[in-house]
Amino acid sequence: MNVLVINSGSSSIKYQLLDPDSADVVASGVVQRIGEPVAEGSPSIEHKSAGRTFEHDGAVPDHATGLKLVFDLFAESGHDLAEAGLRAVGHRVVHGGEIFYEPTLVTDEVIRAIAELSTLAPLHNPANVVGIESARELLPGVPQVAVFDTAFFHGLPAAAKTYAIDAKVAAEYGVRRYGFHGTSHEYVSGQVADFLGRDRTELNQIVLHLGNGASASAVRGGKAVDTTMGLTPLEGLVMGTRSGDLDPGIIFHLIREAGMGVDEVDNLLNRESGIKGVSGVNDFRELGRLIGTGDAAAKLAFDVYIHRLRRYIGAYLVELGRVDAITFTAGVGENDAAVRAAALAGLERYGIRVDEARNTAKDRSARYISPKGAEVAVLVVPTNEELAIARAAVRLVG
Structure with missing residues (x-):
């Protein structure tokens, strides 16, 4: 029972189908240069599965199209996601604001809240939303989980997270230091402890x-x-x-x-x-x-x-x-x-x-x-x- 992980970035989509218990990667790939022209001979999508590489040539106009093409490549490589019995789809979401600091089951209300936080992460949250919405449409019934980059830093000490501006303005508009790449920082710091014993x-x-x-x-x-x-x-x-x-x-x-x-x-x-x-x-x-x-x-x-x-x-x-x-x-x-x-x-x-x-x-x-x-x-x-x-x-x- 595998999990599909989607990282829908500002101009790319990275993804992996993996076993969370063994850490074995079943398939992975990347959609590049979304919304940009693609030079001849330079694939816009590279999908790797079972030692083989599947490619898509041609421009990818938007994230929704890119994700649909990815699902087609999964089917072509022998891993039709609609029939794969996925345990969940995990989405990297950059900004959780003050609202989200734990992995969160995606609902319509959650998507709206993530979209509203786009003012704080204009390069990323809009693309995150498109990735979530596209995956929900392509995989109805599979639990979709949002994991937030800001979560690891939610508990920063007050002195570290506070900007020295008018306190009322800061409170009204959510102005504080949130931090990002938290999933990576938390994972790596844990790996360091394991490595050092x-x-x-x-x-x-x-x-x-x-x-x-x-x-x-x-x-x-x-x-x-x-x-x-x-x-x-x-x-x-x-x-x-x-x-x-x-x-x-x-x-x-x-x-x-x-x-x-x-x-x-x-x-x-x-x-x-x-x-x-x-x-x-x-x-x-x-x-x-x-x-x-x-x-x-x-x-x-x-x-x-x-x-x-x-x-x-x-x-x-x-x-x-x-x-x-x-x-x-x-x-x-x-x-x-x-x-x-x-x-x-x-x-x-x-x-x-x-x-x-x-x-x-x-x-x-x-x-x-x-x-x-x-x-x-x-x-x-x-x-x-x-x-x-x-x-x-x-x-x-x-």
């Missing part, structure tokens, strides 16, 4: 989820005490296309001096900033290639990214007081040795060291990248949000 309640950890979206968290005794993202996923680290932290006065300046409207500023900071804004590219593999050619803008983008990352690592070292483990995860964190080395360079006096051979080894499993006997364990631990969502869905529906 220690109880998570004993550990102080810094978890660095570095992908196109990026966030860091401070975890004390298994509970998050701070994180970089805030009211929306825009705050914090420099990301692929998002600015991360910036002086709020920049927004007023762009409105007054550049004549930008609110939507233009929103688009600038969410889609045209970050690594892309500085260098012109948002893929770290391409960024590394450009740096190798001597591209000054690419080098500057890398340096800005690392500068912000180190600032938060330092802040969390102070906040936690004692750090047992620093862990890199997600696409960049798991695969970019240069980022890992630069992020922790020069921190030997704090017991933090990166072993060059371990760091550059071609290994995709959970592993140490600190030297043997180092005071602070520096790790790479692959995240598995799909497995975490599947297990959360099963716990809810039984």
